[in-house]
Amino acid sequence: MNAYIFPGQGAQYVGMGMDLYEKSPLAKDLFETANSILGFSITDIMFQGTDDDLKQTRVTQPAIFLHSVILSKVLGNQFKPDMVAGHSLGEFSALVANGTLQFEDGLTLVSKRALAMQKACEIIPSTMAAVLGLEDSIVEKICTDISGVVVPANYNCPGQLVISGDIEAVNAACEALKAAGAKRALVLPVGGAFHSPLMEPAREExxxxxENTVFSQPSCAIYQNVPTTAVKDAATIKENLIVQLTAPVKWTQSVExxxxxxxTHFTEVGPGKVLQGLVKKIHKEAEVASAIWE
Incomplete structure (x- = not known):
């Protein structure tokens, strides 16, 4: 069976999607529609901007979404998923790809999500850190022992877990995790504590x-970050998507x-190859590939 997977924030690069824009009339039309919806030329930033321009949350999230979704659409009959999943932001791309959300609605939600997360980041100084080489249960236990807000945020693959919270608590957790034998506990260059209780203001927004967006019955199941199991009911998908901002991304469990x-075959749709690497660490026998449009 073919699983199609969609990347999240961090996969962006300058020039992403430009080949699609130049070679596919459908892609060009969708990119121009996106410029109109967003109210600024995201294509200029994607194709010719700087890395710093592209790192702005209000740009990064819609840019990755657009690259992934437009690629899935120009693939046409080649795009035949038996199931889909997306890492954090990628869940929105997956929901457009399997017909749950319309393109315009998906982009609007992603843009609102990015702006709401940016605002939440400005309320309390917060961050995330990657923890390598420890059992999940040890990381979870240490997080509960630290005062302040620090929680597991991304279960990326065995031995790789990202934690999220207020700056003091994350720094304290990193020291405790290294003392417990972590190979690395490294604070990440991110704007805030994604997938933690500190995102509550963004979740509410x-x-x-x-709630005001139409969700249709999908063409195939999505394995959402929160339940990690197959979901095909539109109302349930909507509920899980709301919970996602303050809950951990359980990528390991979803792939399992x-x-x-x-x-048996995982195709990554969008920029980069990060998810393919994670899938191989979770299940060595899986076949992985990037979606390619000629």
Whole structure:
């Protein structure tokens, strides 16, 4: 069975999507529609901006979404998923790809999500850190022992977990994790504590937008970050998407469940190859590839 997977924030690069814009009339039309919806020329930033321009949350999230979704659309009949999943932001791309959300609605939600997360980041100084080489249970235990807000945020693959919270608590957790034997506990260059309770203001803002958006029955199941199991009910998908901002991304568990349900081939749709690497660490026998449009 074919699983299609969609990357999240951090996969962006200058020039992403330019080949699609130049060679596909459909892609060009969708990119221009996106410029109109967003109210600024995101294509100029994607194709000719600087790395710093592209790192702005209000730009990064819609840029990755657009690259992933437009690529899935120009693939046409080649795009035949038996199941889909997305890492954090990538979940929105996956929901457009499997027909749950319309392109315009998905982009609008992603833009609102990015702006709401940016605002939440400005309320309390916060950050994230990557922890390598420890069992998940040890990381979870140490986080609960630290005062302040620090929680597991991304279960990326065995031995790789990202934590999230206020700056003091994350720094204290990093020291405790290194003392417990972590190979690395490294603070990441991110704007805030994504997938933690500190994103509650953003979750409330995004919840209202999601509630007012039409969700259709998908063409295939999505393995969402929160339940990690196959979901095909539009109302349930909507509920899980609202919870996602303050809950951890359980990528390891999602991939394990996709494999258990028959996935043998994982195709990453969008910029980069990060998810392919994670899939191989979770399930060595899986076949992985990047979606390519000629």
């Amino acid at each position: 995004l919840a209202a937008a999601i 469940n996709m494999v258990k349900d028959g996935a």
